[in-house]
Amino acid sequence: MEADLIVTCLNKEFGSFRAVEEVSFSVAKGEFFSILGPSGCGKTTLLRMIAGFEEPSSGDLLIGGRSMRGITPDKRPVNLVFQHLALFPMMNVAENIAFGLKRRRVAAAEIRRRTDEVLERVELPGFGDKRIHQLSGGQKQRVAIARCLVLDPSVLLLDEPLGALDLKLRQQMKVELKKLQAKVGTTFIYITHDQSEALVMSDRVAVMNRGRFEQIGSPQQLYNDPTTPFVAGFVGDSNLWTGVVVEKDGEAVKVLTDEGFVFHCRQRGGSGRSRVTLFLRPEAMIIEPIDRAGLNIFQVTVKSILFDGANSRLLTATAAGHELLVALPQNRAFDHIAPATEITLGWHPKTGIAFELLDQP
Amino acid sequence: MKRSGMFWIFITPVLLWLVLLIFLPHLDLLLLSFRGDASWTLDNYRNFFTEPIYWLTFVRTALYSIITTLLTLILALPVALYVTKIAKPGLRGFLMVLLMLPFWVSELVRIYGWMILLRESGVLNYFLQSLGLTNQPVEMLYNDATMIMGLVYTSMLFMVIPLVSVMDSLDNSLIEAACDLGASKICIWRTIIIPHCKPGIVSGSIVVFMLVLGNYLTPNLMGGKNSLWFTEQIYNQFIASFNWNQGAAFGFLLLVLSSAIIWLGLKLTGQRLGELSS
Incomplete structure (x- = not known):
């Protein structure tokens, strides 16, 4: 070209x-x-x-x-x-x-x-x-x-x-x-x-x-x-976790977050067993997944519903109080979700990316 | 009722000013200009046209005023551009003070300053002689070129100030856009800067033209005996000849002249007086 x-x-x-x-x-x-x-x-x-x-x-x-x-x-x-x-x-x-x-x-x-x-x-x-x-x-x-x-x-x-x-x-x-x-x-x-x-x-x-x-x-x-x-962080919205890599197999890593979740995800660069930030898109999380094989599964409580048409989100919090934004598809399948209900979220390891933390706060 | 009361409070001083200080004296002069020894006459105006020295001075004054205005404009444009667009913001206030500083001194002192520089035994001649450039002192005062230079110097500020304020409102990106589209420097001046500055150019030119046309001091001191200025003719009629009737007629001719030239200038540039204030 x-x-x-x-x-x-x-x-x-x-x-x-x-x-x-x-x-x-x-x-x-x-x-x-x-x-x-x-x-x-x-x-x-x-x-x-x-x-x-x-x-x-x-x-x-x-x-x-x-x-x-x-x-x-x-x-x-x-x-x-x-x-x-x-x-x-x-x-x-x-x-x-x-x-x-x-x-x-x-x-x-x-x-x-x-x-x-x-x-x-x-x-x-x-x-x-x-x-x-x-x-x-x-x-x-x-x-x-x-x-x-x-x-x-x-x-x-x-x-x-x-x-x-x-x-x-x-x-x-x-x-x-x-x-x-x-x-x-x-x-x-x-x-x-x-x-x-x-x-x-x-x-x-x-x-x-x-x-x-x-x-x-x-x-x-x-x-x-x-x-x-x-x-x-700059392109699109992301949810963040900090944690440490506990297992590493090429790009695929297992991360133990500070609040105790163990997630499978991908890592960019890094030498394993180091502190990382995990980025996850709001729409990568599936609400109440039916087929849970291979997904990272965890529980959150809905705090409020941020309705914005096709761009609607759920503001949720984990048991430890970590706030997460979750995309809420407007396909009428989730009309029953109300604030204070507990829901299960799942996400595919391919969609989360961990980066080594360079500048420690 | 109340509003019209306020209106009269504010308008009264203006009307008093206009009527007592401008309208009545002019009316009196107008009447004087048509008076002879005992009766009404047009002789005062006829004298002007029959005596070549009068109308030649008149034409000379008009032409030189126009030349001075143009020269001032040509010099003031780059100065205004430099102050508004090129100089750093911190330097700008300093430059404006430098421009105004000479005007804190009276015009008389400024002109004598020039005379000290330029006269035969003056500073400039001293340097020329000590550098060996001339053997004998050169007379630099008392000619038309020096007089015009003095007039330009006196008028500069009144052109730069309106130009600075209009150029300030010119968006830099317009100049850059013109450059980006392939315009040369001269072309940017012609197509972007000058059209944008037109209101400032017109109002500055009117002020400078009026000041120069009505100036007495500079032509008298720097122009010497050969550089006749029409205001000197008026002065001579009033003071030297004690012919108030003739002087009044000349005064009115000057008023008509300046109005006519400004009207023509506005017509040629397609501006209207009312638009200039906005």
């Missing part, structure tokens, strides 16, 4: 603070690649280095096989959709979109044709004469993307462009953006702190923390096979 963007050992220091540390990755042509991380993790700095607004302290980045060191943003074959979109309020929609083409001295007739074409593509035909303040949030979004796409960049960078939208519109734009990317086939690099945006839209996601990439993988890999405790 041809790589559009190759980043090798990129570093960025601000004084003594290292915002980006030894980041390496490559993005294939036409891929939707997301960089996911909490705010302040260096993802915006990384994006600005790709766009050319920050100069890396060391390392290299190649776009289409050409090194971008020392090349100014206006000369790079990438375009950036800004966090607050940065549409020019002094121009109308068509002038905004034509801005980049005019700078390339494209003929007026050609500009008009391509502007109309790209407006068609983002499903805003006939919006050329509108002023920016007349557009809704979602429409502005699409104009900002159209303004970049009309230039045919090899890579389109997006800096949390959905951040300013309200929740409903954000859900809708997620799907639209994914569809749009599939349609135009441009390589997208999307940065966000919202894991659902990254998981829904991306082909691959890099999870970033404190300037470093923790893991790069498909959304499924990140969710089901996190390689670091940070990824396990």
Whole structure:
């Protein structure tokens, strides 16, 4: 697969603070690649280095096989959709979109044709004469993307462009953006702190923390096979136990938790017989399992029901008072569960992952 | 009833100010400008058009005021950009103080400061001579270029302040977006910064233009005898010739001139006076 963007050992220091540390990755042509991380993790700095607004302290980045060191943003074959979109309020929609083409001295007739074409593509035909303040949030979004796409960049960078939208519109734009990317086939690099945006839209996601990439993988890999405790904790919800490994057979381990449960699960790295944190997804636990063979079984008491439609949870507690979130499928099979009832939970050893505790509290 | 009472309390000082200090004196001057020795006449205005020295000075003043305003604008734009966008936030307040510091001193003292620097026996000539660049002192005062420089210097602050406040509201990401889309520096100025700053440019230009057109001190002291300024003509009529009628007519011509040029400027830039305050 041809790589559009190759980043090798990129570093960025601000004084003594290292915002980006030894980041390496490559993005294939036409891929939707997301960089996911909490705010302040260096993802915006990384994006600005790709766009050319920050100069890396060391390392290299190649776009289409050409090194971008020392090349100014206006000369790079990438375009950036800004966090607050940065549409020019002094121009109308068509002038905004034509801005980049005019700078390339494209003929007026050609500009008009391509502007109309790209407006068609983002499903805003006939919006050329509108002023920016007349557009809704979602429409502005699409104009900002159209303004970049009309230039045919090899890579389109997006800096949390959905951040300013309200929740409903954000859900809708997620799907639209994914569809749009599939349609135009441009390589997208999307940065966000919202894991659902990254998981829904991306082909691959890099999870970033404190300037470093923790893991790069498909959304499924990140969710089901996190390689670091940070990824396990940041992507999706997890229930945690601390304990010690008492038996180890390759990846499969037996963990004795601090409250006395013995669980079979998988371990990532580690040398056996050490303190670990066990991560378990709320939906990995089966309520009242019928076929209990091979499952980890234990009892909990329901404390309350957190009803949220398809995303409903049970807040439960073990005998020792350890609180656990358990997914509650809305298939009417569990309507009898009420607060204070005792239920049996089971989970498959494949679904729990133990990580060695590195920094002891 | 109560509300209209409050209204009159606040509006009365304004009306008194306008009527007593602005409207009545101007009305009196207007009447004076149409008076001859004994009767009503248009002679005062006719003199202006028949005597070339008067209307030539008038045209000169207008042109130089426009040039000064443009020069001030060209110098103030990068200064404002530096203060708002490039300088570190901590440095910013310091820079603003530096800009305002000269204005704590009266204009007269500032102009004498320039004269000390520029005159034949002045500081600059001393250095030029000791460096061996000239053999004899160069007269740098009393010409049009020096006068315009002095006027630009005097007006600078009144252009920078409105520009700083409009540039402050310019989102940095707009500049970055333009750069990202392939715009050169000149193009960013032309398409993003200047259109955004238009209200500040217009209001700053109006203030500077008015100040320069009505300035008396700087042209008089730095321009010398050859650099005639229209305010000097008015002064001469009132004080030297004691011809109040002629002076009043000149004053009104200046008022008409400044209004006409500002009206034209607003028309050309497509701005309206009411929009500038917002």
